[in-house]
Amino acid sequence: MSPTDAELLRRSKRDPDAFVAVYDRWAADVQAWLAARCGDAVVATDLTAETFAQALRHAGRFRDETDGSAGPWLFGIASNLLHRYWRRQKVDVSARRKLGMRLTPWVEDHAEEVAERLAVEGAGRLLHAALNRLPPEQREAIALRVLEGLGYDEIALRLAVSEQAARSRVSRGLKSLRTEMEGRV
CATH class of the missing domain: 1.10.1740.10 (RNA polymerase sigma factor, region 2, helix turn helix motif)
Incomplete structure (x- = not known):
């Protein structure tokens, strides 16, 4: 057995x-x-x-x-x-929507997709520049939330701040990005 x-x-x-x-x-x-x-x-x-x-x-x-x-x-x-x-x-889909990023993967070898990608890459450069203008604490909080997909409790631990401060940094940073990106893309 x-x-x-x-x-x-x-x-x-x-x-x-x-x-x-x-x-x-x-x-x-x-x-x-x-x-x-x-x-x-x-x-x-x-x-x-x-x-x-x-x-x-x-x-x-x-x-x-x-x-x-x-x-x-x-x-x-x-x-x-x-x-x-x-x-x-x-979290990823929500953040991508807030930042105006593409939600679906790229389809290769299609002219309209290439044109759209170039437009998005241009917006990506603008977004990158806007991110660099944010205060470092907001930029780091956004990176942890959007790129690493961490929860606010985990962000708070990494940044050695309260969970509310982590939420505030992400929220303020995203609001600044949205405001700066409106009309440019």
Whole structure:
């Protein structure tokens, strides 16, 4: 009789092959579940990898509540990662809209797309110049929020300020950018 997931996870700290067995049992199901929910095979693959990376890192936290199966635990990790992915996507799309940036990837080899890209690149240069004119604390807060997709709590920690100060810096910076960019693009 083969060992349960719970037994394998207990052994995984001293026997890496034990975790490989858990991975082999569950990876395809986790990836299919993620792909069905996010609709993107590449994202599902990345999230599956992160699911198992977290499971390996936290194998000692596993509590056997389902007769030795790690399935509910793994799907819980995958679900949390998927929610975090969607949250970051929402932040990214919102920030791109506020900054007037393109929301969809570039389509190559189309004349109108090239013309649009050149226009956007021109706006990008204006935006870059406008960003450089912002006070450094606002510029850094915007970079953490928009480019790195961090939450305000994480920005506050990185900048050693309160969460309200982090929100204020991002808000003021975006307002300044929007005001400066209006009429120029």
